[in-house]
Amino acid sequence: MNIRCFQRNFSAALPPLVPLQLPSPMETHLWYIMPDEVKNSALLNQYSELLSSCERESVSRMSGDQLKKRALLARALVRTTIARYQTNCQMNPRSLRFRKNLYGKPEVEWRNEDNFSPPPLHFNISHTSTMIACGVTVNVPIGIDIEEKQRRTKNNIIAFAQRYFSPYEVKVLTAISDPEVQRQEFIKLWTLKEAYVKALGKGFSAVPFKTFTIRFRDTTMRNFHPPGSSVSEESDIVVESSEDPTNPANNWQCALLEVAGSHYGAICMEKDRIAGENAPMKLTVWKTVPFVEDVCVSGTDAVLVLGGIIEQ
Amino acid sequence: MASLAASSISFQPPHALATSRVSGLKLVSFMNQGRNSLSFGLRPMPARVRISCAAKPETVDKVCEIVRKQLAVPSDKPVTGESKFAELGADSLDTVEIVMGLEEEFGITVEEDNAQSIATVLDAAELIDKLCSGKSA
Numbered sequence: 035m036n037i038r039c040f041q042r043n044f045s046a047a048l049p050p051l052v053p054l055q056l057p058s059p060m061e062t063h064l065w066y067i068m069p070d071e072v073k074n075s076a077l078l079n080q081y082s083e084l085l086s087s088c089e090r091e092s093v094s095r096m097s098g099d100q101l102k103k104r105a106l107l108a109r110a111l112v113r114t115t116i117a118r119y120q121t122n123c124q125m126n127p128r129s130l131r132f133r134k135n136l137y138g139k140p141e142v143e144w145r146n147e148d149n150f151s152p153p154p155l156h157f158n159i160s161h162t163s164t165m166i167a168c169g170v171t172v173n174v175p176i177g178i179d180i181e182e183k184q185r186r187t188k189n190n191i192i193a194f195a196q197r198y199f200s201p202y203e204v205k206v207l208t209a210i211s212d213p214e215v216q217r218q219e220f221i222k223l224w225t226l227k228e229a230y231v232k233a234l235g236k237g238f239s240a241v242p243f244k245t246f247t248i249r250f251r252d253t254t255m256r257n258f259h260p261p262g263s264s265v266s267e268e269s270d271i272v273v274e275s276s277e278d279p280t281n282p283a284n285n286w287q288c289a290l291l292e293v294a295g296s297h298y299g300a301i302c303m304e305k306d307r308i309a310g311e312n313a314p315m316k317l318t319v320w321k322t323v324p325f326v327e328d329v330c331v332s333g334t335d336a337v338l339v340l341g342g343i344i345e346q
Numbered sequence: 347m348a349s350l351a352a353s354s355i356s357f358q359p360p361h362a363l364a365t366s367r368v369s370g371l372k373l374v375s376f377m378n379q380g381r382n383s384l385s386f387g388l389r390p391m392p393a394r395v396r397i398s399c400a401a402k403p404e405t406v407d408k409v410c411e412i413v414r415k416q417l418a419v420p421s422d423k424p425v426t427g428e429s430k431f432a433e434l435g436a437d438s439l440d441t442v443e444i445v446m447g448l449e450e451e452f453g454i455t456v457e458e459d460n461a462q463s464i465a466t467v468l469d470a471a472e473l474i475d476k477l478c479s480g481k482s483a
Contacts, residue, residue: 097423101435162437181439188416188443197446228438239459 049325051127054118056153057172059306061316064178065115066167066293069107072323078103081110081324084127100163108166112159114324115168116142119153139235158232165297174304177233179225180297183218191220199223200247200276218298222340223248225300226288230273233286233302247274248288250341265314265345273302287315289342294321295335301342314345401427401471409471412447416440427468444470452478 057063072078082090085106093105113127131143140159144152159168160180169178187194195204203223210216226248231241250269271288289301303315319337322328331337332346339346410425417434419425425434431441445461448454448470454477464470 095430095433097419097429097434101433104435163435179438185439187439189446194443194446197449198442224439237462239457239462242458 051114051118051325052328056119056155057170057318058316059173059308060287060313061171061318062176062289062301062303063170064167064299064301064317064319065111065170065322066165066180066319067107067111067322067324068165068294069104070164072103072107077323077326078106081106084113085109086131104161104163104166108159108161110324111166111168111322112140112157114322115170116155116157119155119170135235137235137237137240139232139237160228160232160299162297165294167293167299169301171303174306175233175235176301176303177229177231177235178299178301179228179232180293180299181221181225182297183221183292184296185221186217187220191216195220198243199227200244202247202249206249222290222298222300225298226271226290226302229288229300229302230286233304245276247276248272249274265343269341270343271341287342289315289317289344290340291344292338292340293319293336294331298340312343314343316345318346401468401475405471405475406467408451409448409467409474412451413444413467413470416444416447425467427466427471429467430465431467432465448474454478 054063082093085093089109093102093109096102096105110127112132113130116130117125117127119125131145132140133143134140140157142152142155142157154173156171156174156176157168158176158178159166160178161167162180162182162185164182165180167178167180169176192204192208195207199207207216207220207223210219227243227246230246230248231238231243234241249272251272252269271290273286273288285305287303287305291299291301293299301315301317305313317332317337318330319332320328321331321336337346406427410427410429413419413429413431413434413436414425417431417436417440419434423434431444436444441464442461445456445464449456452474454474456473456477460473464473
């Protein structure tokens with residue numbers, strides 16, 4: 035028993051976070067907040083109390099109230115999400131420390147205390163003006179990206195793709211005649227490419243967008259899934275490196291979702307070697323207002339699988 | 347390419363050194379328990395005071411214009427050399443669009459490792475001037 039447990043009731047006003055088991059290998063937990071639904075200023079103040087003074091300062095430098103609120107909720111979401119996964123005892127979201135890896139990817143800095151074995155948690159966040167999301171995995175790195183379905187680019191889509199995407203991807207987009215469908219497919223592709231680069235965690239310059247191709251592939255091998263199981267096998271998402279096209283980046287698994295009817299979301303995680311080559315990605319999604327309400331939305335209309343082999 | 351920090355919140359551990367470059371000088375503000383001992387690094391300075399600016403004022407102005415348009419910054423909010431893209435609400439797609447807009451405006455190509463280091467309007471303006479002077483050399 036770890037005698038250095040943090041105090042259970044760090045704040046008398048807030049109920050404790052509902053504790054959770056760690057995700058299993060090949061499983062992603064996705065948590066999201068809709069900022070427009072969080073209006074209670076007392077609650078927002080309490081979230082602010084969870085942040086480090088450095089984080090509060092970063093929040094205050096954001097330009098305007100909306101951006102400040104978004105930044106605050108993003109930090110609160112990350113802290114409360116990670117704190118839910120108890121190992122020895124309840125973690126205080128306030129006492130979590132973070133750092134960036136060599137390339138700037140944020141990660142948890144676990145304390146090196148006796149008898150405390152840090153959970154092998156990985157996380158990644160993404161946000162738009164109407165949603166903030168945090169993905170969590172165990173053992174393997176994860177990258178996520180969300181974009182509003184209605185997102186428009188200032189630049190012409192094909193011009194943008196020609197500048198930044200791979201030739202194959204440009205071909206696929208150019209072949210789409212309906213401009214609205216083309217825009218949607220562009221946004222989906224963007225989120226997938228972003229999620230992959232963020233999962234790798236080495237920065238954009240290490241793996242520029244042009245050097246890899248993301249494509250959808252019909253699944254030829256349909257594994258038997260028992261009736262009533264919720265495994266979606268629309269199509270698989272494959273990542274191919276331009277440097278080595280014959281050897282697809284087999285060790286990365288991607289998922290493309292429509293979330294809350296309003297966003298495209300992409301998740302990319304490294305495959306767990308033990309779980310096996312064709313194992314589906316397990317996914318559980320919660321819509322949350324930390325300390326107020328958590329709703330598991332997996333398997334509902336709030337989470338539609340658009341690509342990837344996913345089990346909800 | 348765009349800075350990763352734009353779409354995953356970035357912040358610094360309490361004892362990191364934050365460097366802001368203003369007027370060719372490197373101002374280092376120490377984050378001591380989250381408080382800056384040097385405060386002037388955070389206040390935007392009017393353009394006319396910066397006589398030894400590393401980037402041309404007209405470049406900075408043009409970058410501000412492009413950033414303001416891309417991010418739809420309301421006219422009552424200032425956009426200056428010190429403005430950080432992330433603090434104006436830019437996500438990674440915005441940042442890449444801004445870089446593309448700058449490439450078109452100035453006729454340059456910005457490589458990924460350069461693009462990744464652009465955090466402020468001034469960073470972009472200095473890079474543009476460097477690339478432009480490299481071209482005409």
